[in-house]
Amino acid sequence: MEETIPGTQAAQIPRQRGxxxxxxxxRYAEERHWDVFPGTWLEAADGTQRCSCGDPACAAPGAHPARADWATQATGSATAVRRMWQRQPAASILLPTGRTxxxxxVPETAGFLALARMERMDLTLGPVALTPDRRMQFxxxxxxxxxxxxxVRRLGWSPSSLDLTALGEGAYVAVPPTRVGTRGAVxxxxxxxxxxxxxxxxxELIPPLAYACGRDR
Known part of the structure; x- marks a missing residue:
């Protein structure tokens, strides 16, 4: 069953259930051949949801690496992935960037503006994630x-002037249905x-994304 997330203007985003x-x-390992690794998870404590890392001020509760060697833990083997989540079914799903x-x-508002522009340009998109922190990830x-x-410089912008970053080797992203504390799910x-x-x-994507980020400043 799918439910449409309210409040979106440039795209209708179905929420997966179940x-x-x-x-x-x-599925990410089998169908996309993405490397995957389990992160932290949310635990109930005193009526609230806290990160399994134990830090009450955790910046990304339930959605960051649980181990320092997470880069070597990441695997594209569906068998290994299944085994890891069987050990901790509540672990967040994290994907290392810089591999596949x-x-x-970019900010969510700029992302929706860029999506509308990309549709008019008939650009082919890959997956795009929307985080509870109101960021969009292409x-x-x-x-x-x-x-x-x-x-970005070739388009006449200073990279530091735009709220646009690229994540590559050494970074990671959280993907659905991972939840980030009480903020909601990716x-x-x-x-x-x-x-x-x-x-x-x-x-292909930087021109409309940079334009949208410039408009969103």
Whole structure:
């Protein structure tokens, strides 16, 4: 069953129900061939949801790596993924960037503006995630993190003037149905499908994204 998230103007985002973290993690490994690793999880304490890391001031409760060696823990083996989530079914689903994809991260308002512009331009998109912190994350081919600053400069912007960042090697993202504390769950604005298995290059998306971020300042 699907429910449309209210308050979106440029896109109708269906919310998936009934998919467990284990099922989703295995699907990402099997269907997308993404490396996956389990993060922290939420625990009930004194009537509130706290991060399993134990830090009451955790910046991303239930949605960050649980181990320092998370990069080596990440795997594309569905069997290994299933085993990890069977040990801790509540663990968040985290994906390392810089391997099979990089991510371009922008504010939600700029992201929706860019999505509308990309639709008019008939651009082919990869998956796009929407975080509870009101950020939108566009999945692109690896290597974007190194190229994005120069691409932004070519368009006449200073990279530091735009709220636009690229996540590559050494970084990670949380994906649905991971929850971030009481803020809510990560959603797919454009969910992974067979049609968007081939990711766009950053060069295709940076012009509309930079334009939208410039408008959003």
């Amino acid at each position: 998919t467990s973290l284990l099922e989703a993690a295995v 994809f990089d991510v371009i991260d 999945f692109v081919l690896p290597g974007a993190a190194a190229k994005v600053p120069d691409l 959603q797919w604005a454009c969910r992974p499908t067979p049609a968007n298995r081939w990711l766009p290059d950053a060069e």
